Amino acid sequence: MAVIVRLKMPGGVDQLELASADLPPPGRGEIRLRQTAIGVKSIDIYHRRGLYPLPPERIPGVEAVGVIAALGEEVIGLEVGDRIAYAGMPVGAYASERNLPAWRCVKLPAGIPDEAVAAAFVKGITADMLLNRVFPVGRGTTVLVHSAAGGLGQLLTRWASAAGAVVIATVGSPAKAEIARAAGASHVIIGRDADFAAAIADLTAGRGVDVAYDGVGGTTLQKTLGCVRPFGVVASIGQSAGPIPLIDVHDLGPRRSLILARPSVMGHINDADAYHGSAARVLAAMTAGVLQLSGTAYSLRDAALAQADLEAGRTTGALYLRP
Secondary structure, X not given: OEEEXXXXXXXXXXXXXXXXXXXXXXXXXXXXXXXXXXXXXXHHHHHHHOOOOXXXXXXXXXXXXXXXXXXXXXXXXXXXXXXXXXXXXXXXXXEOEEEEEHHHOEEOOOOOOHHHHHHHHHHHHHHHHHHHHHOOOXXXXXXXXXXXXXXXXXXXXXXXXXXXXXXXXXXXXXXXXXXXXXXXXXXXXXXXOOOHHHHHHHHOOOXXXXXXXXXXXXXXXXXXXXXXXXEEEEEEOOXXXXXXXXXXXXXXXXOOOOEEEOOOHHHHHOOHHHHHHHHHHHHHHHHOOOOOXXXXXXXXXHHHHHHHHHHOOOOOEXXXXXX
8 A cells, every 4th residue: 555645636735635545566567666755846836736737646746766666577677676766757756655667767876865866866857958958068158047046956056067167046045145156156146136137247248148047937037038148048947936928039039049948857858768868967977976966855744845845935955755
């Protein structure tokens, strides 16, 4: 009998309930996973609100770490007792145990704790997608990272700065500014109402950044368009501040000549080759100490509290659940 967190109906955190469920044996090409740490992500909130629909089981969650407890038929390369991580579909990670397609499993090196992987796996894959697939970031690249004290923001900042990029970070408070600087930000703009476009113009001598990562949404994305050089890229990767207003194509060009991307990490990791390539790079960067992210632990039964804290911006770093 697995312990699960289920969504009664789309809405607030009060719609999340603790329940139990019988699991069938793993099917052909599946494994049974006993989960040890479950990542909590913004996409879990979008699923809860109904922005993205959940499967009929109505169990949120897109990543976790655990130990293989049983194998279905035709599973090759995995054994009972292997410690693995996974990310992506099928949704349903808020559970003590679950069945999972074997191709999703990524074996973990011994030196990385479960909690560290649960904190950084999907965020690290997202960072890899953004820094390598959406816009190649390297030495001499100038990058804007909004919400740089958050989990994804810290990983983007660490990885980009390690690659030789100049990172300009925005944060909401002096305390979060220290987190961004510790992650490697070269410049930090502080304050939710700061005129970051003017500050970036000063920092870049009017040129603008090469690429900007905006997970804030709301009215911030429109302002971010004014921070990027001609033929640079703006990657819209979330909407923590609310829905993104419609953007007129004339806001992108021809005068500005901007490239606007709306990349989906779920789309990225539904490609098996892209998924396993990113996962390998993330685990290598974690092993090398490039990607480090602190995590805050909650009990699985406190999943609603974890989502509420994440939604309200009361946390830095990453959140994960312990079954």
